Amino acid sequence: MTDVTIEFRDVSKRYGTLVANDHLSLAIRKGELMTLLGPSGCGKTTALRCLTGYIRPDEGRIFIDGQDVTDVPTHQRELGMVFQNFALFPHMTVQDNVGFPLMIRNLSKAERAQRVAQALRLVRLEGYESHYPRQLSGGQQQRVGLARALVYRPKVLLLDEPLSNLDAKLREEMRFEIKEVVTRLEITAVYVTHDQAEALALSDRVAIMNRGRLEQVGTPEEIYEHPQSRFVAEFIGLSNFLEGYVQAVDGDTMVVSVGGLQMRIPVLAEAGPGQRVLLFLRPNEVELLRPDDPGGANVFDARVEKVTYLGDTLDYRLTFGQGLTLRVQSDAQRRFGQGAPVRLRFPRVRCWAITGN
Amino acid sequence: MGTRTADMMRFWRTHASRLITLFLLLPALAGFFGLFFYPMLLTVILSFRPEGQAIGWTLENYTRFLADPDGRWVILLTFILSLGGTALSVLLSVPLALILREKVRGHRFYRLMVLVPLVVPGLIGALGLLLFWGTRGWFNLFLLQFVPFVQRPVAVNYTMHGLIMFYVWLYFPYTCITTLSSLESLDRSIEEAGEVSGATRWQVLRHIVLPLITPGILAGSVLTFMAAFGAFSVPLIAGGNYRPLAVEIYKQISVPIPARWSAASAIAIVMGVLQVIFLSLYMRFVRRAGGTGGPS
Numbered sequence: 219m220t221d222v223t224i225e226f227r228d229v230s231k232r233y234g235t236l237v238a239n240d241h242l243s244l245a246i247r248k249g250e251l252m253t254l255l256g257p258s259g260c261g262k263t264t265a266l267r268c269l270t271g272y273i274r275p276d277e278g279r280i281f282i283d284g285q286d287v288t289d290v291p292t293h294q295r296e297l298g299m300v301f302q303n304f305a306l307f308p309h310m311t312v313q314d315n316v317g318f319p320l321m322i323r324n325l326s327k328a329e330r331a332q333r334v335a336q337a338l339r340l341v342r343l344e345g346y347e348s349h350y351p352r353q354l355s356g357g358q359q360q361r362v363g364l365a366r367a368l369v370y371r372p373k374v375l376l377l378d379e380p381l382s383n384l385d386a387k388l389r390e391e392m393r394f395e396i397k398e399v400v401t402r403l404e405i406t407a408v409y410v411t412h413d414q415a416e417a418l419a420l421s422d423r424v425a426i427m428n429r430g431r432l433e434q435v436g437t438p439e440e441i442y443e444h445p446q447s448r449f450v451a452e453f454i455g456l457s458n459f460l461e462g463y464v465q466a467v468d469g470d471t472m473v474v475s476v477g478g479l480q481m482r483i484p485v486l487a488e489a490g491p492g493q494r495v496l497l498f499l500r501p502n503e504v505e506l507l508r509p510d511d512p513g514g515a516n517v518f519d520a521r522v523e524k525v526t527y528l529g530d531t532l533d534y535r536l537t538f539g540q541g542l543t544l545r546v547q548s549d550a551q552r553r554f555g556q557g558a559p560v561r562l563r564f565p566r567v568r569c570w571a572i573t574g575n
Numbered sequence: 576m577g578t579r580t581a582d583m584m585r586f587w588r589t590h591a592s593r594l595i596t597l598f599l600l601l602p603a604l605a606g607f608f609g610l611f612f613y614p615m616l617l618t619v620i621l622s623f624r625p626e627g628q629a630i631g632w633t634l635e636n637y638t639r640f641l642a643d644p645d646g647r648w649v650i651l652l653t654f655i656l657s658l659g660g661t662a663l664s665v666l667l668s669v670p671l672a673l674i675l676r677e678k679v680r681g682h683r684f685y686r687l688m689v690l691v692p693l694v695v696p697g698l699i700g701a702l703g704l705l706l707f708w709g710t711r712g713w714f715n716l717f718l719l720q721f722v723p724f725v726q727r728p729v730a731v732n733y734t735m736h737g738l739i740m741f742y743v744w745l746y747f748p749y750t751c752i753t754t755l756s757s758l759e760s761l762d763r764s765i766e767e768a769g770e771v772s773g774a775t776r777w778q779v780l781r782h783i784v785l786p787l788i789t790p791g792i793l794a795g796s797v798l799t800f801m802a803a804f805g806a807f808s809v810p811l812i813a814g815g816n817y818r819p820l821a822v823e824i825y826k827q828i829s830v831p832i833p834a835r836w837s838a839a840s841a842i843a844i845v846m847g848v849l850q851v852i853f854l855s856l857y858m859r860f861v862r863r864a865g866g867t868g869g870p871s
């Protein structure tokens with residue numbers, strides 16, 4: 219319990235009838251990089267604003283370092299924040315932007331200058347002190363934003379989609395830079411993004427949000443390997459979903475009927491015969507075989523509907539069984555043309571059944 | 576000879592559309608000169624003519640006005656009224672714009688209310704103000720009825736502070752609207768960033784919001800100043816003994832018989848020159864204040 223830095227306890231926030239945060243409960247450990255991941259409009263920024271105090275939750279409490287800060291005004295919460303649109307002060311130089319939090323805290327000029335220099339070194343922006351924000355590139359502006367957020371050594375660093383306004387190449391570079399700074403300073407960080415690749419690459423843990431609610435919290439591996447809902451599975455990457463029902467349970471495998479075909483998959487503890495299940499197949503975890511390759515368990519005949527060339531992979535749209543469609547991505551070594559018959563193999567371990575929705 | 580014709584043809588081909596445009600613009604240009612330039616020229620000429628004569632040149636119309644302490648007081652008064660009105664308009668507009676930008680309930684209605692002085696004709700506004708603030712108006716009735724220790728009506732009409740107040744009522748919307756629009760062009764996340772950085776609301780206002788909207792405030796205040804400097808109907812009916820330049824000009828052609836057109840013209844020219852000089856100084860100041868945002 220003592221290693222928890224931030225806690226959302228049953229936090230709700232409504233805008234009229236719209237529920238932006240719906241009974242959010244989340245504990246973030248000391249030194250951890252926690253990502254709030256979810257589609258745009260799911261309430262991530264609202265959650266961060268509850269944390270900064272910029273908005274007050276309708277219900278629930280917020281704790282920082284064990285202290286209930288729900289009623290503490292924003293400026294006393296000792297947080298650092300990086301914004302999607304940088305939110306630098308346009309009328310101030312880089313020096314004054316980064317020095318602003320220190321100026322507000324009445325630090326002496328000498329101490330301010332020294333700490334600003336230190337922060338700028340951290341984000342590799344020495345020499346830009348007298349530039350104005352509009353004279354900098356997007357990436358440089360965001361580094362200034364990061365330096366400003368870190369300069370007074372806040373308890374927690376908040377980042378609200380800090381890379382969304384940068385171009386793709388720079389985004390990947392900055393991703394690792396942010397990760398490195400956060401790790402080096404051993405600071406607790408809450409990172410908000412709608413980009414699942416970013417979340418998986420950066421985070422110690424990921425909290426997936428959907429329509430104001432938490433769907434699942436876990437390490438990137440847990441989230442990727444064991445999505446607990448269709449929403450999480452879909453959000454975390456391209457997916458195929460096949461609906462079927464359990465025909466029989468046989469030891470540690472069960473037979474699932476899907477579109478007139480029988481698939482054998484590892485048994486689900488809660489699933490007896492007749493139980494409806496949702497099978498979940500990643501497009502890169504299906505094997506494409508030639509039609510004359512030998513059959514076997516979980517091998518089915520299929521037909522290529524459409525092929526799209528994606529450079530090092532080919533993207534197939536296949537039909538099989540009774541009206542089942544499937545997307546498969548495979549390497550470009552073995553090619554099948556449109557209309558060609560193929561065989562599919564679903565390696566057993568890569569099939570999950572998801573109950574409910 | 577043949578080549579010259581060819582040259583002319585080429586010239587015509589390349590410039591035809593421009594020449595035609597010029598031709599079509601001629602009536603407009605004539606209208607512009609006739610309606611705008613000619614009266615101005617006439618005023619300038621009149622101001623140098625001896626009073627009541629159609630020939631001869633003199634500076635007397637200027638020297639008489641500028642040498643007269645009353646004349647200089649008129650100039651000073653005009654500046655006091657318009658600058659005072661402008662300063663108070665700024666003081667009123669900034670807090671008002673800060674309130675109006677919050678989307679409080681009914682904010683659309685309040686925004687419309689700010690525009691009322693702009694759409695109500697100045698004369699009607701001035702009459703309404705006179706009635707409201709008069710010794711038997713609602714303001715004094717309220718004071719006498721409900722505020723203890725007020726025994727006598729408070730004089731507002733025909734006083735200098737009353738006149739400045741009327742100026743504010745009539746001309747502050749220019750400042751308020753430009754202030755509001757520059758406030759609304761601000762990115763609110765900048766203020767959020769300031770607060771998260773540890774600044775109180777006041778500090779955010781002082782260090783971030785005000786510096787960023789200063790150019791907008793100043794630009795709006797120029798409009799208020801210009802309107803106040805040229806104010807005529809309001810000081811005419813509500814100014815009492817306080818007569819700024821516009822009223823003084825009017826007095827020259829309405830009171831004496833025969834009317835003193837040359838004196839009126841000279842004062843009008845003085846007024847125009849003062850306005851241009853002051854505005855160019857002001858604009859230079861505005862540019863410098865707007866330039867605190869660094870090189871652009």
Ligand SMILES: Nc1ncnc2c1ncn2[C@@H]1O[C@H](COP(=O)(O)OP(=O)(O)O)[C@@H](O)[C@H]1O
Nearest residue numbers: 233236238256257258259260261262263264265
């Ligand atoms: N000030 C506000 N007034 C009304 N609705 C808002 C306001 N702020 C956010 N919302 C709504 O709340 C929902 C969540 O918003 P937000 O937290 O910004 O989402 P995200 O950051 O995940 O994109 C959205 O549907 C948004 O339209």
Ligand SMILES: [Mg+2]
Nearest residue numbers: 262263264378
């Ligand atoms: Mg957001």
